[in-house]
Amino acid sequence: MKNFALIGAAGYIAPRHMKAIRETGNNLVAALDKNDSVGIIDSHFPDADFFTEFERFDRHVDKLRRQGDGKQIDYVAICSPNYLHDSHMRFALRAGADAICEKPLVLNPWNIDGLQEIERETGRRVNTILQLRLHPAIIALKAKVAASPADKKFDVDLTYITSRGHWYLQSWKGDDKKSGGISTNIGVHFYDMLHFVFGKLQDNKVHYNSPTKAAGYLEYEKARVRWFLSVDVNDIPADVRAAGQRTYRAITADGESIEFSDGFTDLHTVSYREILAGRGFGLEENRVAIETVAHIRSAAISPLTGDYHPFVA
Numbered sequence: 001m002k003n004f005a006l007i008g009a010a011g012y013i014a015p016r017h018m019k020a021i022r023e024t025g026n027n028l029v030a031a032l033d034k035n036d037s038v039g040i041i042d043s044h045f046p047d048a049d050f051f052t053e054f055e056r057f058d059r060h061v062d063k064l065r066r067q068g069d070g071k072q073i074d075y076v077a078i079c080s081p082n083y084l085h086d087s088h089m090r091f092a093l094r095a096g097a098d099a100i101c102e103k104p105l106v107l108n109p110w111n112i113d114g115l116q117e118i119e120r121e122t123g124r125r126v127n128t129i130l131q132l133r134l135h136p137a138i139i140a141l142k143a144k145v146a147a148s149p150a151d152k153k154f155d156v157d158l159t160y161i162t163s164r165g166h167w168y169l170q171s172w173k174g175d176d177k178k179s180g181g182i183s184t185n186i187g188v189h190f191y192d193m194l195h196f197v198f199g200k201l202q203d204n205k206v207h208y209n210s211p212t213k214a215a216g217y218l219e220y221e222k223a224r225v226r227w228f229l230s231v232d233v234n235d236i237p238a239d240v241r242a243a244g245q246r247t248y249r250a251i252t253a254d255g256e257s258i259e260f261s262d263g264f265t266d267l268h269t270v271s272y273r274e275i276l277a278g279r280g281f282g283l284e285e286n287r288v289a290i291e292t293v294a295h296i297r298s299a300a301i302s303p304l305t306g307d308y309h310p311f312v313a
């Protein structure tokens, strides 16, 4: 049984990590959040210690490390806001634990280089949650693409509209410096999945970029991709909205729909199983997606010529 600590325990995604720790037969021994609305811990690990101050958490983790004898923290799960991930991963590794970090791993590619250095210094490892890589529909698509003729390029349309209320732009998620903006915070799942399935990134154009929506064109070895992301409910197609839906997800490859909505929420436990078996996705596996989002944040807007997503026109 491995000992876990968790940073960002009061947030939206933390319970999925608590569930994954429990479902893989392990123990959460310490948790940190600057917000103390963490009653959810009782549903999973009522004996866990909880801290609202980093320094007290650090002291406790260090005490457990010095005690040894099975008490030390083996893994630190990181569910804090995106811009804090690299600092929290450094803490984990220096504390003698491996890290399991939420997406996006970091905001900029050079942060990965710094973390690789600390991995070498400490001999500990960073694992990341890239859960779409573990989704059966995406694994099947990857196999189909791998079996296609060498010169085949798929035409892919990716549309992801996930409505958020007014709170979104008031929170860290709406602050570019903290979340990286919509393409980094939400799109990174998809850019990683596209690279995983379709190979090397060859072109990256941005057609639209605002706090609530973004669109562009990505080309990979095996695909041309027109993408559109939004958190604005008004972008949901009228017929879907009329049916009361606030989310609209569609991915097509050569016009054929890829159904990946189901099973999205259970993939944290699958990710943990893989990590615990030594098959986690490491720092380098995140590089292309992080390069993609860093470019999207800084790119000039391209004119609407050639391939562009129909929702931006």
Ligand code: NAD
Pocket (backbone or CB within 6 Å): 007, 008, 009, 010, 011, 012, 013, 014, 032, 033, 034, 035, 078, 079, 080, 081, 082, 084, 102, 103, 104, 129, 131, 185
């Ligand atoms: P959230 O705002 O609900 O939770 C973040 C938590 O971190 C909050 O409780 C906050 O108080 C805490 N926090 C902030 N600063 C802190 C600090 N310095 N020390 C300790 N705790 C601190 O956000 P969320 O939606 O849970 O997202 C957390 C992370 O998970 C983000 O990186 C996000 O991108 C990622 N995420 C992943 C998925 C997925 O499907 N894999 C889904 C949602 C979010």
